[in-house]
Structure formats: structure tokens, C-alpha cells
Amino acid sequence: MMSYLDLISSKKRKREERVFRFKIFGENGYPVEFDGSFQQNIKKLLELGHFERNICSRMPSWSFKLEVIRQPSFHILLFVVEEPIEASLEHHCKHCQYLGWGQNMICNRKYHFVLPSKDIEAAFLNCQDGAISTKDNFNLVQSRGHLMHGIFHSNGFGHLLCVNGMEGGSNLAGCQIMEFWDRLCTGLRARKVSLNDISQKRSMELRLLHGVAFSEPWFGRWGYKFGRGSFGVTQPMHQKAIETIQGMPLCILVHYLGNSNHHIPVILSRYQTVSDHSLVTLGDLFRFMLELKTHLPEENCVDSHIVKPTCRWSPKRVEMATRVIVEALKRAEFRWVSRQDVRDAARAYIGDTGLLDFVLKSLGNHVVGNYLVRRCLNPVTKVLEYCLEDVSNVHPEQQGLVINNSKMKGRYRMTRPQLMKDMLYLYRCILKDQKPTMNQGILSAIPAATRIILDTKYLVKEYNGELPWKIHHTGHEEAGKMTLYCTVFLRDKQESNEVMKKAMPPLECITLKNNATFNELKLEVERKFRELYWGLKSFVVESIMNLNVKGTDLVSEVVEVGQKIVLEGSNAESGTINELIYECGVNNRVVDCACGAKEDDGERMISCDICEVWQHSRCVQIPNNQEMPPIFLCSRCEKEIMILPSMP
Known part of the structure; x- marks a missing residue:
């Protein structure tokens, strides 16, 4: 039952590393106290990771060994790759553009969180072991088929790029991976996270199936809701x-x-x-x-999970012993029971102690009927213990299903x-x-x-939204510090000091001493936003909006703790094109489709060779499996050509 990591890494990862528990990784306090901004929290987390080489060229990378199940041993690796803007092949994020987040400024860094597939992890371990030369440029970020791949911009906006559960070859179910991702986003204090919902189950699109059944997509159980529709689809x-x-x-x-x-x-x-x-x-x-x-239950669940080809007991005897053990655990009323007590209770019905030992060893963390048999080593007594968990009520809305009702007899058939x-x-x-x-x-x-x-494929969950985190007034006052919510308003000196019409960056928490002046506030804001955003590396604060103060005035005498402040300024370096510092970039493409779309939504488009207006290929009757025509005219230009007088 050892995982692929345990089988391979035992030979190739000849180093000591800390092991973290997968099921609580990301919760506040584990593996670290997440009590700051996203940028601060992720720095704390990476301090506990193992620094890796040969994952992505020129990109700092870390790994975390996560224990999924203790007995039998099952571990996976989590990789975190920091992608500086200098190493990015594309500065602008297409995911932000398609979501309508194009007004966000480009960040200096992205962080990739990756649970690799078996093949990709094996390739990494071969590369680490020297079986693959470093000149082969193994790149985890550009690899496909991960169990999970998520990206965070350093300002806390993120995108979940893929989740592949058991149907995708994973040893983890899709819901386990999503719970892990959701804990990460919550713990790190992400702001907003998007995903492109193309999940399927046996060729059935889950956003359609679960939408009809539960009024929300499959990802809705984790709080993901309508973000943006393609082809002009709106939320109503x-x-x-x-x-x-x-x-x-x-x-x-x-x-x-x-x-x-x-x-x-x-x-x-x-x-x-x-x-x-x-x-x-x-x-x-x-x-x-x-x-x-x-x-x-899954058919033949006992046979498929417990009975092995080398087992000397028949499936019927194994099933009988399994049911006896489960009944003994039922009598314990869902309390943890030591292995010896379970064995003694089962011996009253099963005399073959070898069979009982075999089943007890194989039964841990398996589903039998409506129950999950959990097995864990007691950290105090160092004794194996067993407990039942009722998994029949997966959905809270299932209370209308009365299992013992006579009408439910059909479900057993x-x-x-x-x-x-x-x-x-x-x-x-x-x-x-x-x-x-x-x-x-x-x-x-x-x-x-x-x-x-x-x-409707683009879904969004708002974790912290506008405010990075709640300020605890008493805690900062006792420390002799005060905290403010600050953002900046960028002016463009090249356009006669007219204020840019782009959106301001989200608010950031700025912590100052109680006796700090406004000059010190300006310096701290400049440092913070230069560190976060690529287009603000030379940003200089020139004034504070709606406040008529001097640089030597004390901040604490003018504003209150937790107040929102907007500081206005511009880039000191000449030649900076402010349009390029936003995720949307300089977009001269005009979109005007018959479906109502006015912006690029990531779907296949074609432009008219006369007016150069872009439309969806589907909306102009060009199937996805058909190549784009070498020359295309929109219906408007076709009509205008038709009414033109003929040439002499």
C-alpha cells in the first residue's frame, strides 16, 4: 500500500525533511501562524519548506512532504515555485484578462502551488538523482497533468488551473484536493481566487449536472460562484x-x-x-x-480493497470477519477503541486469530457499507486504535432520505x-x-x-476581498504601533498630469510606530507598493488625497487606526508606459460580437479583414473543429460591399 513517493523517494531523496499532515496543512497555526498579509504569510510558509533545485530554471522552489495516511504509509509532495517577473515568458496574465481583472496591476512575483502527478514526480526525482541531466531543463511549472496546480499573484489574487482526482490517475479524490486548496487560500489570506470549471464525471459536465441538481456547480460546495460568463452570458x-x-x-x-x-x-x-x-x-x-x-456502496468493496491475490482466506470468510469487526466498533458508539479490544470482541464470533489479524491490518481507512473504518496510532499510548465514521450523510440536504423506509428497499437491489x-x-x-x-x-x-x-465556466471565490485582514486595535496599541489601510493613485506625467482612469491597487496594511510622521508613512507606502508591483518600482508619493497635512505632522494625531488612506503619486523614471503595467496591457483589439460580448473571454475568435472587429468563431457559424478561413468578412462589411456600386 506504499505510495509512489514512498517507493521512489526512499532510494533517491537521501536527506532529512520535515513531514506535515496533509489533512490540516494550511489551517491557521499549522504549519505556521498566518497572522499577516498574503505576502507575509507566504514568506512564513516557505521558511519551513525544503529548498529544491532543478525544478524550474532561475526560479526559487521549495517542497513540502505531506502525510496523507499514516498506516498504511501514503505521502505526497507539494511544490511551491516563486516566479519573478524577470523570469516570466509573458508578463500579462491571461487568466486575469478573461476574468475581467485586467485592471489589476502586474505583480513582481507569482507563486505556483503544485501537487504533481506520479509521472511528473518520478521525472523530478530522476532529475534530482542525476538520472536526467540539468541541461534537460525540467520545468515543473510548464508541465501538464498535475493533480493540482494553482497560481497566486503576490497581491493575493489567484487562479486554480487544474484539479485531477481519481479519474485523472490520482490517489486522492477531487474533493480531498479541493479541501486542501481551500485551506491554503484561507490560511494564506488570499483575496480572490478564480477557476475555469471544465470538470467532468464519465463525460458529464459537472457544472451542468450539479447546476440542475443543486443550483450551483460542483465547486460551489467550497464557495465558488458565478465569476464571468463567455459568449455574453450574464449572471441573471x-x-x-x-x-x-x-x-x-x-x-x-x-x-x-x-x-x-x-x-x-x-x-x-x-x-x-x-x-x-x-x-x-x-x-x-x-x-x-x-x-x-x-x-x-461500491460493488465488491470488500473484495477489491481487502482480499489480495495472495490471501489464503476466501472472500466470504474475509467479508464475515469484516462485518463482525464493524459490528463490534458500532457497539463502541463511535469512540476510539484499541486494537486489542476490537480483536477480543471479534474472537467471540471468529476463532481464527490469523484471519482477524489480517483483516484488522487491511481494514484501516476503508469504507464498509455506510461506515469509514479509521485507524490511527495513539500518540500517547503508542497503541493502534480504531473508530467508525458514518459517511452516509455526505450532503446535509439528505435528511429527506429515510433509509429504513419500506420504499427504500429497492435501493438494495x-x-x-x-x-x-x-x-x-x-x-x-x-x-x-x-x-x-x-x-x-x-x-x-x-x-x-x-x-x-x-x-459559464469562470467561477470566483472571494476570501478576504477589499481588506487584507482585520485589524485588532488593542494588539497594535499595546505594541506601540498603529495600522492603516493604504492604496495609491497613479498619475501619468506624460499626459499633462491627468489621472489615469485605471483602478487603484487593493488596500494594503501599513504598520507604523505611534509617533510616525506622514513623511515616514509615505516612505513605507512607497516601499510596500514597489515590492508588490512591477510598474511601481520607481513610484514616488506626492500627496495624500483628502488630507491637508505637512510631512512632519504625526499620523496618529490626524487619522484613526484602521482608516483607509489613498496616496497619490507617479513613477519617477521617465519613459514608463503606464498602460503596460496592468494585466490587460495595451489592448487595441475591438470586440463586438452578436452574442453581446465586448471583451476577450478566452473563447476562439476571428477578426474581420476589413473593419478588424473581433467576433466569436462559433457566433459566425465556424465550428471549432474547422480551420479558420484565410479571408473573413463580418456580416456588416459584407452588406456594405453588396450595396456598393459596381465598378465600370
Whole structure:
């Protein structure tokens, strides 16, 4: 049961390194107290990491060894790569541009947090061991297929680029990786984090499936919500599309589809019989199926997880011993019980102590029915202990499912593979079907609503928003210091001192001594924002907006702790093009698409060869699998050409 890290690194990582617990890594206080800004917190975290070489050329990198399970041993590596702006191939962040964050200033650094795949980690360990020459330029950041890859700008804005759970070859479930990522964002005090939701389960887009079932995408359980829609989709459009499909009556579906597709009425009848309450709409049906799925155990879970090819006991005997042990743990009422006590209780029914020892060794951290059997070494007594955890109620909304109800007997005859097969069939026939039958009457609303939901891929979670962290007044006053929220307003000297219309950077916490002057405040603000932003390396504060003060005046006599202050200034170096210091850059591209889009949203576009206006290729009837035409004219220019008088 050893992980790939344990198998490979035992030979190749010949060094001592600290091991951290995966399940609480990122929580406040573990592995370090996160009590500052994002930049301060990440510096504290990296001080505990192991400095690595040969991961990314010219980029400082660290690794953290994370223990997922103690017994049996299972560890993974977390890599953190600091990408300075000088080492970036592209200064402007396309993820910020597509999210509508183009008004953010370019930061001096990015931080990549990576849980690598097995193959990528093996390549790194080979590189570290010398099996691969450093001239091969192994680059973790540019590699694909990670279990997780997230980016933070040094001002606290971030992007989750990928999550690959078990279907992607991971030993971790997607929800475990997301919980880990969410702890990191919360602990480090990120501001806002985005992701591009293209997650799938057996060819079913989860943003559509979970949107119809739970009114939110799969990532919604971690607080990610509508960020920005593609193809001109707005949040009200997205919400209306979900409500349209959710409220579709099942009787209407049977009326229109039942004659041509006999499987649909059979499936609907099957789950209506199993359900403890009436299923009226399509939203009711998908919600019930997803909730029921969490109750159905994986088939042959005992055989597949415990019985090994070399096992000398039959699957039936192993299963019997497993059930006896689980029943003994049930009687302990979910308390931790020592291995010896569990073994003694099971011996009253199973006389073969070798079989009991084998099952107890193999059973830890496995699901049996509705229970997860946990195993852990007591840190005080150094004795193995076991405990049951009820995993039947994964969703808090499942209280409507009464397992002991007579109607639920059917679920014992229903397997999870059968349920997934039914769900996939309904998904394809109702939500993804492009046949003419779906354009009849009220059903015509489903394809249009489905497209709107699928065109909403950019999700955002706001962790700390405008304020980096809450100021505790008493703590700073006792230390003889005061803290203010400050930002800067950039003027452009090359344009007759007209104020730039770009957005100001987010507020930063500035800590000063109680007897600090405004001159000292200006110096501290200059230092802070020069350290954060690439375009402010020569920034000089010239005045403080809405405050008529002298440089020698004491800050504490004019402003209060926690007050928001805007300092105005400009770049001292000549020749700085202020337009280039923002994530959007100098964007002369004009977007005016028939779908309503006015900005680049990351979807494939084509420009007219006459007016040079950009439109989505899909909106001008160019399929994604078709190459762009060498010459393209928009409909407006085509019409103008048609009405031009013919040449003599």
C-alpha cells in the first residue's frame, strides 16, 4: 500500500525533511501562524519548506512532504515555485484578462502551488538523482497533468488551473484536493481566487449536472460562484437557465419523449418508486439520483480493497470477519477503541486469530457499507486504535432520505454502476440531445438553457476581498504601533498630469510606530507598493488625497487606526508606459460580437479583414473543429460591399 513517493523517494531523496499532515496543512497555526498579509504569510510558509533545485530554471522552489495516511504509509509532495517577473515568458496574465481583472496591476512575483502527478514526480526525482541531466531543463511549472496546480499573484489574487482526482490517475479524490486548496487560500489570506470549471464525471459536465441538481456547480460546495460568463452570458441569464431546466416537469418529458424513447419512462418510474417523496421536476430527479449515489456502496468493496491475490482466506470468510469487526466498533458508539479490544470482541464470533489479524491490518481507512473504518496510532499510548465514521450523510440536504423506509428497499437491489448508467442516459437524452424532438414545444428551452450553463465556466471565490485582514486595535496599541489601510493613485506625467482612469491597487496594511510622521508613512507606502508591483518600482508619493497635512505632522494625531488612506503619486523614471503595467496591457483589439460580448473571454475568435472587429468563431457559424478561413468578412462589411456600386 506504499505510495509512489514512498517507493521512489526512499532510494533517491537521501536527506532529512520535515513531514506535515496533509489533512490540516494550511489551517491557521499549522504549519505556521498566518497572522499577516498574503505576502507575509507566504514568506512564513516557505521558511519551513525544503529548498529544491532543478525544478524550474532561475526560479526559487521549495517542497513540502505531506502525510496523507499514516498506516498504511501514503505521502505526497507539494511544490511551491516563486516566479519573478524577470523570469516570466509573458508578463500579462491571461487568466486575469478573461476574468475581467485586467485592471489589476502586474505583480513582481507569482507563486505556483503544485501537487504533481506520479509521472511528473518520478521525472523530478530522476532529475534530482542525476538520472536526467540539468541541461534537460525540467520545468515543473510548464508541465501538464498535475493533480493540482494553482497560481497566486503576490497581491493575493489567484487562479486554480487544474484539479485531477481519481479519474485523472490520482490517489486522492477531487474533493480531498479541493479541501486542501481551500485551506491554503484561507490560511494564506488570499483575496480572490478564480477557476475555469471544465470538470467532468464519465463525460458529464459537472457544472451542468450539479447546476440542475443543486443550483450551483460542483465547486460551489467550497464557495465558488458565478465569476464571468463567455459568449455574453450574464449572471441573471445563468440563473434563469438553471431555473428553466430545474423546473421542467417530468410529465412533460414523458409526454414528448416517451413514445420515441421507452427507456426514459422506465428510468423515471424506477427512481420515483425508490424515492421517499414525489419527484415532480427534472431538478428533483437529478438531485435525488446524486444524493442516492452517496448511499450506494461500491460493488465488491470488500473484495477489491481487502482480499489480495495472495490471501489464503476466501472472500466470504474475509467479508464475515469484516462485518463482525464493524459490528463490534458500532457497539463502541463511535469512540476510539484499541486494537486489542476490537480483536477480543471479534474472537467471540471468529476463532481464527490469523484471519482477524489480517483483516484488522487491511481494514484501516476503508469504507464498509455506510461506515469509514479509521485507524490511527495513539500518540500517547503508542497503541493502534480504531473508530467508525458514518459517511452516509455526505450532503446535509439528505435528511429527506429515510433509509429504513419500506420504499427504500429497492435501493438494495440498485447498484451504483446501474445508477450512473441511468444518469448518463438521462443526461445525454435530455440535457445534451440535439435531435429535433428536443425542439418541440416547451422542450425547446432545454438546449438553449444548457448552452448558457455550459458557457459559464469562470467561477470566483472571494476570501478576504477589499481588506487584507482585520485589524485588532488593542494588539497594535499595546505594541506601540498603529495600522492603516493604504492604496495609491497613479498619475501619468506624460499626459499633462491627468489621472489615469485605471483602478487603484487593493488596500494594503501599513504598520507604523505611534509617533510616525506622514513623511515616514509615505516612505513605507512607497516601499510596500514597489515590492508588490512591477510598474511601481520607481513610484514616488506626492500627496495624500483628502488630507491637508505637512510631512512632519504625526499620523496618529490626524487619522484613526484602521482608516483607509489613498496616496497619490507617479513613477519617477521617465519613459514608463503606464498602460503596460496592468494585466490587460495595451489592448487595441475591438470586440463586438452578436452574442453581446465586448471583451476577450478566452473563447476562439476571428477578426474581420476589413473593419478588424473581433467576433466569436462559433457566433459566425465556424465550428471549432474547422480551420479558420484565410479571408473573413463580418456580416456588416459584407452588406456594405453588396450595396456598393459596381465598378465600370
